[in-house]
Amino acid sequence: MYEQLLKWGLDSLNKFAGIKGEFELSILTEAIKTKNAIILERYKQCCSLNEGLISLSVEVEDDLSKFIQDKTEVDTNWKTARAFIGQLKTDFHPEHYRKLCKIRSSFDSTNDLISAYSYAFLDVIKIDNLIKIAKENKCYSIGDICRLYRSLWVKYTDNIAVLLRVTSGDLRFWITDTPYVVLADEWAKLDLSLCIQSLSNKKADTRFHISLETKKGLDKFWYELENHHEKNKEN
Numbered sequence: 001m002y003e004q005l006l007k008w009g010l011d012s013l014n015k016f017a018g019i020k021g022e023f024e025l026s027i028l029t030e031a032i033k034t035k036n037a038i039i040l041e042r043y044k045q046c047c048s049l050n051e052g053l054i055s056l057s058v059e060v061e062d063d064l065s066k067f068i069q070d071k072t073e074v075d076t077n078w079k080t081a082r083a084f085i086g087q088l089k090t091d092f093h094p095e096h097y098r099k100l101c102k103i104r105s106s107f108d109s110t111n112d113l114i115s116a117y118s119y120a121f122l123d124v125i126k127i128d129n130l131i132k133i134a135k136e137n138k139c140y141s142i143g144d145i146c147r148l149y150r151s152l153w154v155k156y157t158d159n160i161a162v163l164l165r166v167t168s169g170d171l172r173f174w175i176t177d178t179p180y181v182v183l184a185d186e187w188a189k190l191d192l193s194l195c196i197q198s199l200s201n202k203k204a205d206t207r208f209h210i211s212l213e214t215k216k217g218l219d220k221f222w223y224e225l226e227n228h229h230e231k232n233k234e235n
Contacts, residue, residue: 039174046110050164052103053157060096060153064146067092076140084142085134088149089127097125100156107160113173114163116184117210120192121159125152129196136200155199159210166212172222180225187211187221 071087073080100122107118123129130149133139139148167173191210198208211217 035175042110043168043174046107046114046164046167049103049106049110050157050161053100053160056096056099056103057153057157059099061150063096064092064150068142068146071142073142078135078140081134081140081145082131084145085127085131088130088145093127100125111167111173112179112181113167113184113212114160116181116188117163117191118160120185120188121156121195123192124156124195124199129199133196133200152199155195155208159195159208162210162213166210166218170218178225183221183225183228 067088071084073084104118104122108115130145130152133152134145134148137148139145195208195210212221
């Protein structure tokens with residue numbers, strides 16, 4: 001990250017190599033240093049928030065084990081499964097989901113891509129999604145439902161960690177002056193749909209890859225952004 005910022009700063013200086021005058025050059029240098037400092041601070045904040053998500057996921061797992069200690073089941077069918085999910089919905093999920101939303105909202109001040117994905121992927125952890133996947137995969141026992149519920153939290157935190165890695169490897173997500181939040185929202189919704197499909201399919205690979213984890217995906221994203229920006233300038 002630091003090396004990439006340095007390269008970006010040097011490239012920016014080269015673009016204005018024709019500037020004459022020590023005063024103008026000093027202003028440009030300070031502007032670059034300021035932007036570098038802001039980017040690094042936002043990146044550090046993003047890393048801290050990601051650690052907060054991981055800690056919350058661990059907390060969910062520990063609290064869930066305590067939550068089911070006094071739960072017993074005589075039969076396992078969709079009716080009993082739905083009743084237990086109802087207890088999760090009212091007595092367990094809201095408190096932890098609120099904590100998640102509080103952390104997630106802080107991503108809005110760090111990076112537009114992570115902001116978009118962290119918001120869209122909240123649907124992964126929603127109880128309606130748990131019900132859908134549990135029913136499709138015939139997860140009727142308390143143990144099966146808890147494993148599925150925990151896996152949804154892990155899936156969310158894993159994807160945010162992946163985005164942190166993707167954006168730290170492609171500095172354009174941090175330094176570009178071209179707004180891309182609308183495009184990021186569109187890509188997040190598409191990847192959300194694919195992620196939920198992978199969760200619903202028992203034969204699917206448990207490791208889900210977002211579209212931007214490949215060079216092809218990254219190239220496509222920046223190509224679409226450039227075209228969108230050019231169309232807006234024409235209008």
